[in-house]
Amino acid sequence: MSDISEVIQKNRAWAAEMVARDPDFFGRLARQQAPEYLWIGCADSRVPANEIAGMLPGELFVHRNVANVVVHSDLNCLSVMQYAVDVLKVKHIIVTGHYNCGGIIAALRNQSFGLIDNWLRHVQDVYHLHREEIDALEGESRQVARLCEMNVLEQVINVCRTTVVQNAWQAGQQLSVHGWVYDVKDGLVHSLIDPISDAGNARDLHLRGVKNVRRGVA
Numbered sequence: 001m002s003d004i005s006e007v008i009q010k011n012r013a014w015a016a017e018m019v020a021r022d023p024d025f026f027g028r029l030a031r032q033q034a035p036e037y038l039w040i041g042c043a044d045s046r047v048p049a050n051e052i053a054g055m056l057p058g059e060l061f062v063h064r065n066v067a068n069v070v071v072h073s074d075l076n077c078l079s080v081m082q083y084a085v086d087v088l089k090v091k092h093i094i095v096t097g098h099y100n101c102g103g104i105i106a107a108l109r110n111q112s113f114g115l116i117d118n119w120l121r122h123v124q125d126v127y128h129l130h131r132e133e134i135d136a137l138e139g140e141s142r143q144v145a146r147l148c149e150m151n152v153l154e155q156v157i158n159v160c161r162t163t164v165v166q167n168a169w170q171a172g173q174q175l176s177v178h179g180w181v182y183d184v185k186d187g188l189v190h191s192l193i194d195p196i197s198d199a200g201n202a203r204d205l206h207l208r209g210v211k212n213v214r215r216g217v218a
């Protein structure tokens with residue numbers, strides 16, 4: 001698509017199609033949003049949150065960045081989480097990584113792409129935490145896949161450690177944190193860990209770490 005006006009045309013066609021299916025669709029959305037899910041995923045163009053989850057606008061609150069990283073001091077991600085949990089009262093936070101993630105590959109290969117190298121240091125930290133297991137795997141594609149999975153685990157732990165989630169659990173709010181990985185080859189998501197629904201669960205996950213992270217691919 002070289003002409004930007006085509007994007008506007010596609011928008012018009014999409015909006016018309018939505019109204020044809022459901023005349024009050026945008027009217028309802030304009031009145032309020034009440035999503036039950038917060039999706040934290042990669043910015044990769046192959047990983048569009050709503051499409052993958054089979055959800056319509058209004059059903060999913062979304063935060064995306066390169067390699068789906070949750071950094072303790074990232075005001076952007078923390079603000080999205082705080083608004084989603086405190087105001088929208090989402091019931092689930094889903095951290096979704098994906099195989100063949102360019103950010104994960106660059107981190108593992110220690111490649112240089114400019115400013116983003118600094119962001120990917122967070123993924124390199126995950127690699128160093130799980131280096132023994134990852135290095136023992138044969139072939140780069142397996143190592144990349146496992147780092148994608150371990151990155152999800154570590155970001156789930158980071159989500160659980162935020163004041164946002166800790167305070168919600170302390171207040172008795174219903175909130176589960178999930179770790180998924182998406183396979184760009186077949187469009188399927190796989191759950192890597194059991195849902196975490198309280199601070200005790202979260203501490204267990206942190207302590208058991210690697211052992212209870214399933215593999216999404218063989």
Ligand code: CO
Pocket residue numbers: 042043044066067068098100101102103104
């Ligand atoms: Co990615």
